[in-house]
Amino acid sequence: MNNNEIKHTEKLIERFFNGDTTLAEERSLYRLFSRGVLPPELEKYRPVFAGFGSMQAGGEHRARLMPAFRRAVCGTAAALVLIFGVSAYLNYHEDRMLARVYGGSYVIENGHRIDDLSMIKTDIETALGEARHIEEHIEKRSPIEQAEQDLLNSIDDPDERKRISEMLN
Template sequence: MELNKIELLIEKYFQGETSIVEENELRTYFSSLNVAQHLEQYKPLFGYLSLAADQKFAQEIPLLPIPKLRDEYKKRNVPWLSMAASVIVLMGIGTYVYYNYEDANSKQDLGTYDDPEVAFRQTQKALALLSNHVNVGIESVHYIKEYQESKELIFKQ
């Protein structure tokens, strides 16, 4: 009877449906000396899990005082890192402008219309599009405002 129960528990274990109590039962069964021969292949798996649970991290981590941390931070040449980042950003902007300059100059059609009715409809369409994008931006500002209020509530600034 116990062997059938263990086999069912192994099947449930590999399907990810076991509880902690059932997994502990499997561990105790496989750590005993009377494991069925056809289940011997699972013994290292459950043996490793029991060994891993018993292991403790024994090495001590040295804690540095805060002033010493600041000194080490200053030693890392942070100004050089920020200058390098600035140069990379400027090179990226320059590359973008260089490759897109021709496209900007070729689009000189300003959308002029001879008929005032057509011009009015196109203006309404453009303003509606602009309004939609502004409304999306305003929604983002509401999220930022809600975040700021939550932060002030938590940190009581």
């Protein structure tokens, strides 16, 4: 570099520190200080401009917007994943509730034991409904009717039970 170039560069550096340089001038300073050999009077500025040059953006970047169709597809996919996740959780939660309430229950159909709670849930609920109905029916009976029924249930002989039932009615 000749003396004029060095003086011009020093003035440019002074303007840089005063905040009066343009982006193009700043880029030329960054390029200058990234070169291998510099005059001794400029060498002291190398670390400063190397640091500023490393922070320089690679150029202007424009934000790219996702096309509307792609956003719609992504939104739909996200909604489906959410629906699937909620559905899986609800199924899991229902299985846990069934196990907590009906754990250990089973049904025998055609000689086969079925203990999958999701398959026998309706059978269990039907049996519980019938049991509630029987309890309600029993609660509606008078104490005398209850005693008579208990007496009849305690008799093993069917003929004797029939004869006593006829006498009570």
